[in-house]
Structures are given as structure tokens and as C-alpha cells.
Amino acid sequence: MTTMRSSPAPAVSGPTAPVPARPPLGYRPIVDLDSGAVVAVEVLSPAPSASRRGTREVTRQETEVVAEWLISLVREASGTESLLPLVLPLPARTLMGGQEFVALVEGLLRRAGRRPRDIALMLGPELAGLPRKALAAGVSRLRAAGFRCGFGTAMVRPDLVVEAAPFLMRIDPGIVAGVAGDQRHATVVEGLARIGRGSGVYAMAAGVGSADDVVRLRGCGVRVGTGPFFATDAWRPGERVTPVPEPAVERGGQEDAGPRVTEFLVPPVGFDADATAEQLLEAFTDDPALNSAVLVDHRERPVGMIDRTRFLLSVTGRYGHALHAKRPAMRLAEPPRTVPAWMSALAALRVAGRDTERVYDDLIATNAYGQCLGVVRVSDLIGSLSRS
Structure with missing residues (x-):
């Protein structure tokens, strides 16, 4: 399951049935x-x-x-x-x-x-x-x-x-x-x-x-x-949970050493696979720090990646808005570059370097079901590994 950005929707009239008082959530x-x-x-x-x-x-x-x-x-x-x-x-x-x-x-x-x-x-x-x-x-x-x-x-x-x-x-x-x-x-x-x-x-x-x-x-x-292992009944969204044990991963050498990519995860901004380019443009306009957006299917699996720079060049150029705004953003998407959440940061950096044209594009960390867990910025990996 991923963090999604919601768009304002037109108001609708609702029922007037009373809602009984209830205890705190x-x-x-x-x-x-x-x-x-x-x-x-x-x-x-x-x-x-x-x-x-x-x-x-x-x-x-x-x-x-x-x-x-x-x-x-x-x-x-x-x-x-x-x-x-x-x-x-x-x-x-x-x-x-x-x-x-x-x-x-x-x-x-x-x-x-x-x-x-x-x-x-x-x-x-x-x-x-x-x-x-x-x-x-x-x-x-x-x-x-x-x-x-x-x-x-x-x-x-x-x-x-x-x-x-x-x-x-x-x-x-x-x-x-x-x-x-x-x-x-x-x-x-x-x-x-x-x-x-x-x-x-x-x-x-x-x-x-x-x-x-x-x-x-x-x-x-x-x-x-x-369950109770992760948090008590007093837990509230945004608070920490008990860390899980490290998975037993076979380590094949130096490239498997060091921190995992999960230490560099940032919440993804995800959209349905049929989202329009206009919706993506609004997201990038509202958040100047947003590098990319992920297009996911009905199972939260990434099916496309929208890079901020290339997307804005296509949409804001001459006739770009008229050509793309009302059409699916998938037309401007590129294949997602995914890495498993258990992968080391060094190994993920090697994955990023395989495509020289997209070497600095964000990576998508996925779980065993292929679902999007978060986005990993290559610049964060480089910065951390260079310091270590």
C-alpha cells in the first residue's frame, strides 16, 4: 500500500441521518x-x-x-x-x-x-x-x-x-x-x-x-x-513502531555490505495508471521539491515513473499543454526502475548505473509482492556512500 495525493473533488449533497456518539478512535x-x-x-x-x-x-x-x-x-x-x-x-x-x-x-x-x-x-x-x-x-x-x-x-x-x-x-x-x-x-x-x-x-x-x-x-x-509487537494501543499515526528483525539475506560480497535501501526511502507520490498529465502537473507545481511521481496499478505495483524535468519539458513547452494535459500521463511515463527493499544501497547504486541515460532517476523500492514501498533518490545514495 502507498501514500497517495488526493485532488479536491466537487461537493456532493449527503444524507441527514444522525450519527450516534461514539468513543475515541x-x-x-x-x-x-x-x-x-x-x-x-x-x-x-x-x-x-x-x-x-x-x-x-x-x-x-x-x-x-x-x-x-x-x-x-x-x-x-x-x-x-x-x-x-x-x-x-x-x-x-x-x-x-x-x-x-x-x-x-x-x-x-x-x-x-x-x-x-x-x-x-x-x-x-x-x-x-x-x-x-x-x-x-x-x-x-x-x-x-x-x-x-x-x-x-x-x-x-x-x-x-x-x-x-x-x-x-x-x-x-x-x-x-x-x-x-x-x-x-x-x-x-x-x-x-x-x-x-x-x-x-x-x-x-x-x-x-x-x-x-x-x-x-x-x-x-x-x-x-x-499486533502488539509493533505498537501499544496508545499508538497514533506518525509515531514510531518497533523495528523488525533483519531478514536473513545471503551476502555475496562487498556490494551486499552497508545500509539497505530502506534507510533512504521517502514516501512516494502515487497516481492511478489512468491519471491525466494535468493531475501530475498540479502535483509538481504544488511541490517544487518533488523529483518524480509513480503510476501504480490496482495492486499498488509500479507501472510507470514520471521524472519531473522531462515531464515539465514536455507539458510546458509549445503546444505541450494542449497536446498532453487531458490525456493519460502514462503516455509520458518511463519504465519504473525497481529494487527489492532488502537490497543494499551499494547494490542499488549499481542498478542505477546500468542505464546511463537515466542514472540519476529515482529508484522504486518494492516488497515481495512487487508493491511500491517508497522512492529512493540516487543522489541520497551517492551522498551517503561517499561519506562512508
Whole structure:
């Protein structure tokens, strides 16, 4: 998951349904188990009582209350000044509210200054009790609107995971808790991670409690997790988390020595692959220090890199705005130069030097799934290595 820049959206009219008072929000960091970077923030809050009915019918009032509740979570979380993607709880039965609910949430979200792709909606364990077709259709509607969708429990049939294709699948704390010392737990976790990889679903370990858990989870193929090992319940976005153990990487010589590229990561400014050149131009204009922007697909994998200098030469030159502004920025993008997050800074510098025409272009650090974790400026690598 990456840090995205949101563009202002036109105001839309929202519902007037009252939102019940609720306790203060809790926050939980979602951490990349390889790099130790916080890649998203999970917001913790009990669902409004209107969404806890046992009947299958979902009324308009219920959809309005849940939509307003979700947006209130977004607004309050925005007060932390965190630009990380958010993972929000969503009562699973709300999926039966149809397209009306999805359109309502999308409109209110854009009014709050966030894009659907910045939000993952985590369905509770009660999703297993929903009619299969209704669940798959509801997830499909969320995905079509640009939202990420997660299953808040791994206790669903594997074929349902394949059919619905959520973005995330949470592995229950009860399973994760014994992963370091119980081979049976490790086998279950490894199986769930394989199901996820094979179906394009990212397994997330919940309840990670120790450094040994982190090491074993990585061995099982799990790449993101959350739990008391990383932070206490008092954690707030922007605060530090407990560092993860160093991955056991085979070192082949001097080029593998020294700091890893993760020490030089800066948050990426990412855009959908279909973003227009005008949107990129606005980003570069607003931030004079921005060297590059990353174009990513629906799985947060980089598909294009926009270099500031070459992009501005194309767009601001004679007839450049007329030719490019309303068209996809991908037309002006170059292939992303990626390096794995575990790579050493010296080895990354060697990668940068392979292309003499783009030797100073930013590199993109990726995790084991090929997702963008951040941007590495070659000038930072050179400066650090020259001093050492």
C-alpha cells in the first residue's frame, strides 16, 4: 500500500441521518514485515447500532448511518495529518445495501478529500453468514468504485476467497499467536498465504506478538502484519513502531555490505495508471521539491515513473499543454526502475548505473509482492556512500 495525493473533488449533497456518539478512535499500524515500514493505518471503532440488526433487509436509513459513520472516521483520522492509506471497519451486511450504498460512500469520501483507492474496507467475521452471491456482488461493487476490500477473518471457504477476490485477507490472531512455536499453526498460516498469492489476495497477520513471530511469518510467505509487537494501543499515526528483525539475506560480497535501501526511502507520490498529465502537473507545481511521481496499478505495483524535468519539458513547452494535459500521463511515463527493499544501497547504486541515460532517476523500492514501498533518490545514495 502507498501514500497517495488526493485532488479536491466537487461537493456532493449527503444524507441527514444522525450519527450516534461514539468513543475515541483507536489506531493500529499495518507494517511491512520485510522493511518495517508502516504501509497503512487501521482505524478501530465499534459499528453504529443501526448496522447490528439480525434481519437481512438493509434499509436506506441504515446505509445512510453507516456511510456517515465511515466518513466521520475518515475525517477524524485526517486530523492526525497522516497521508497513509486507511483500513476502515465495515459491517458485512451493509454490502446488501446495493449500489446506492457504494455511491453514497464514494461521494462523501471525495467530499472529505480522499479517494476510494486510499481506503480499504475490512468486512467483519459475520461475512461468513451472508448469502454467497450477495457477498461476491457487494465486493465487486466496491472494487468497481475503486475501493479496496478486505475479509476480516480467514475463516471462510477458500473457493469464496477466490471468487470474491478481496484485496486483503486477515489471518486471525488465534492462529498467528502460535506460529513461532507450533508447526500446526505455521502450516495453516503458510497454506493461507499460498491461497492468497495464488488468487491475488494479500494475507495480513493479526496479533503479531514477538520478533520470532515476524521471522516465522516471513518464512510462511506473509508480508504484512499488525499486533502488539509493533505498537501499544496508545499508538497514533506518525509515531514510531518497533523495528523488525533483519531478514536473513545471503551476502555475496562487498556490494551486499552497508545500509539497505530502506534507510533512504521517502514516501512516494502515487497516481492511478489512468491519471491525466494535468493531475501530475498540479502535483509538481504544488511541490517544487518533488523529483518524480509513480503510476501504480490496482495492486499498488509500479507501472510507470514520471521524472519531473522531462515531464515539465514536455507539458510546458509549445503546444505541450494542449497536446498532453487531458490525456493519460502514462503516455509520458518511463519504465519504473525497481529494487527489492532488502537490497543494499551499494547494490542499488549499481542498478542505477546500468542505464546511463537515466542514472540519476529515482529508484522504486518494492516488497515481495512487487508493491511500491517508497522512492529512493540516487543522489541520497551517492551522498551517503561517499561519506562512508
